[in-house]
Amino acid sequence: MGGQASSQLFAVPDQEQILRETGFSQATVERLYQRFQVLDKEEKGYLSKEDLEGIGELAVNPIGDQIINAFFQDGRETADFQTFARVLAHFRPAEGPGGSENVNSRLSKLKFAFQLYDQDKDGKISRAEILQVLRLMIGIQVTDEQLQCITDRTIQEADKDGDNAISFEEFAKSVEKLNIEQKMSLRILK
Known part of the structure; x- marks a missing residue:
């Protein structure tokens, strides 16, 4: 009983x-770890993008590809269990203030969210990157002209240095009133 x-x-x-x-x-x-092992059907000890693409919730998530890519930073093609757990920890509900180094702290969650938008990893969210994410999230429910207006307004409101892109600092400032700790939490990850 307890041995297992x-x-x-x-x-x-x-x-x-x-x-x-x-x-x-x-x-x-x-x-x-049990979930990781289920996804690792061939028992390789690591996951590929294809393994994660088989998760139904990610397949229907408009930014599922960006979330999957978060498991494969720095050009890696596989994710071991430690990487799997680290990425999922960004979605663990925050318990109190926590330190800035805590993987589910506000700062860490903001950095993770920023990286989902910053597709080319240049440290800025460009107009094209905002438009791409909006297209994925909103899809055909609005016209391309409306999406461009939303993108323009987003840049106008967040871009404080006038470079027509959003830096991490500008991103953090623009979402400072959002409860990012709650919005980026999955209760199953306590």
Whole structure:
């Protein structure tokens, strides 16, 4: 009975480090590892983009591709369990103020959200990148002209230095009144 849970504890690679880095409970890390193993159908010990594309919720999410790409930063083509847990930790509900280094702190969540928009990773969200994300999120529900108006207004309101793009600092300032900790949380990741 209890032997299965404790043997599972030792099967999770780098569990102690993952617990420290993510703030997940031991039970959550074990559940995530089980999910990771289900996604890793060929038991390779890592996931590919194709493995994550099979998740129904991501397939129907308008920015599912951007979320999937977050697992494969710096040109990596695979994601091990530690990377899988780190990325998912951005969606863990915040528990109190937390330090700025905490993976689910406001600052960390803002950086993660910024990266979803900054597709070319140049440190700025360009007009074209905003338009691309809006097209994905809103789709055919509005005209291209309306999307361009929304994009223009977004740049106009957030771009304080006049470079026709949004830096991370401008992005953070423009969403400072949003409860990003709640909006980027999944209750299942406590």
